[in-house]
Amino acid sequence: MLEVKHIRAHKVEYIEALKKRNFEAEAVFESILKLDDKRRASQKQLDEILSESNNLSKEIGQLFKAGEKEKANALKAKTAELKEDSKRLGEEMSQAATELQALLYQVPNVPHPSVPAGKSEEDNEEIFKEGEVPKLSKNALPHWELAKKYDIIDFELGNKITGAGFPVYKGKGARLQRALISYFLDKNTEAGYKEVQVPLLVNEASGYGTGQLPDKEGQMYHVGNDDLYLIPTSEVPITNMFRDDLLTEKQLPIQLTGYTPCFRREAGSYGAHVRGLNRLHQFDKVEVVNIVKPGDSYQVLDQMVEHVQSILRDLKLPYRILRLCGGDLGFTSALTFDFELFSTAQDRWLEISSVSNFETFQANRLKIRYKDAHKNKALVHTLNGSSLALPRVLAGILENYQTDDGIVVPEVLRPYAGFEKID
Known part of the structure; x- marks a missing residue:
């Protein structure tokens, strides 16, 4: 705000x-x-x-x-x-x-001067691309067909239990999912982030604090009897840990990471582009959150971008980085970099991470301030990023690492998964 x-x-x-x-x-x-x-x-x-x-x-x-x-x-x-x-x-x-x-509450954040003008994702600016797109055989399949072929993700069973967008991970699919979560968390903690486990439901004040309310109210699952919301991202409970706090300069920067399931209604999302793991109502995500002094936030944003890059390099997945234009920029963000990996079997780019600087926009809603050495009080800057969202990363691994006789597990994940191939 x-x-x-x-x-x-x-x-x-x-x-x-x-x-x-x-x-x-x-x-x-x-x-x-x-x-x-x-x-x-x-x-x-x-x-x-x-x-x-x-x-x-x-x-x-x-x-x-x-x-x-x-x-x-x-x-x-x-x-x-x-x-x-x-x-x-x-x-x-x-x-x-x-x-x-x-x-x-109706006014979005003021975009950073580097944000390009534009109306939609078509106007986003590609600023970096890395990784070689693998050449797949003519028998290559999209991940939803691979999931069925190797019985590792069951979309129909999830539909039976709950509804569309709630898949069931099975066998090596479940183990690979758990391997990704553990690897992401280890990678983040090695980079200096402190791991936290947070609630999956938040109150209304938390939703308003980080800007999900009232902007995205229709996209959140609401538990009416208790007036609580299922979290769309762990950014919400993690950042709200410091709501109404007056921090000391020595406490900054604060670097936190957490894994949670996330829940989004994704109302109005239909068609082939949301098939399989491309868009879900429940999905797993590992998040990183930074709370810093205002003068440090853009340096920290660059560090977060480099950190996500290091993960994708470890996974050896082809990716690109986009600077979001004004028309595609999130309501609360001053500057956002999106990461996309290339899905060879689908022949399209899939968004897997957004790394954003909110400057004081969230902090003003949350009333998170710090006291400097001269005892002056000022709002902090908050930042967050996916590190990473699992569904499309898993989709990219299944599609880009497929061979005629199975799916090879990326080398960095093998100690976590306990196997080298899905066959």
């Missing part, structure tokens, strides 16, 4: 920058600033009334002590009027604050 003081100070600059997102901010900003003016004016009047009431209370006490009851009672009537005025002003302030918050 943008800070009102920054909107006031950088209104013209922000309006122009948000055009990259195809978001017209001028009218919303005018409404935000008017509401903020109203709130501040009411606050000033309320402060004056409270000050006057305090002074009158002291004067009333002195008059009663002096035996001047008539004068004291006259002033008491005045304090009653002031009390009514303060109640009215308090209600006005509360209403203005509620309306102001609702408007601020």
